[in-house]
Amino acid sequence: MTGQVRRITFTVIGGGGGATAASAAPAHQGALLSGTITLPASATSRNINIIVGAGAGAAGVGGLGYGNGGSGPTYGGGGGSSISIDNTLAVVAGGGGGRSVVNSTQGTTTTIDRYAPFTQMPSTGSSAGAVNGMTRQTTVTTGGQVYVGAPGLAASGATGGVAPLATANFPATNPTGATIVRTAGVAGGNHLTGANGGGNGANGVAAGGGSTGAGGGGYAGGSSGASIRRTDGNIVDAPGGGGGGSNYTSGPGVVVTTTGTSNLPPVGPTGHVGRVEVTWSTT
Known part of the structure; x- marks a missing residue:
């Protein structure tokens, strides 16, 4: 772009995590950031680079973007979306985490999707940059056993989400004749270790x-x-749902003001595609 551009107005949405259209508990969406970028008065020419995060694809393939979403056996994560100005990163909206899949042969088993610490919510997989992933709580009514899969953790700033460790069964004593196996999660990637520098x-x-x-x-x-x-x-x-990618707003030589954040309605079975919109003015 040419001319003395002073202000850029933006809406940036990360890609959504994988879900299923038939589920009452789809994955969460990518983050939505909207606001303005104010440039120095001396700016006469600017190059804007835009990356639009893809939603998780079919068969567990993660979405590409500024930081790719992870892939999985069933549901992948969404990719991040970004705006850079003259190769300086200004805005990133993280992708949403994917939904988990529960399996059970117990006829009296029920599942409830919850955020840690087990407040009931209607979704699995986390909204990017905001909250942790979901816990899929499976309750086996025979014998009063409750099994809780640990949720994935959202990234925090430049640090990837920490791998969840132990998962819990209540009461802690194993049922007679039962074997309990715990499978740890995997940590998310730190900034600058992933796709396009994310x-x-x-x-x-x-x-x-x-x-x-x-x-x-x-x-x-x-x-x-x-x-x-x-x-x-x-x-x-x-198992637990995946954690969301983190957001970012800053960059030397630009001032970013975020005016609001929200999420898109759930979409499945593949995650929703991200979006980047920009307009600019000389005032």
């Missing part, structure tokens, strides 16, 4: 007959969830 989301992990959700990409990437598996006469696989 951080990639972690890949999802197969867990018995289920799978954890993959992390979303962004300024840094979200981690994948962890899982707990019970095997005896019945099988329970309770």
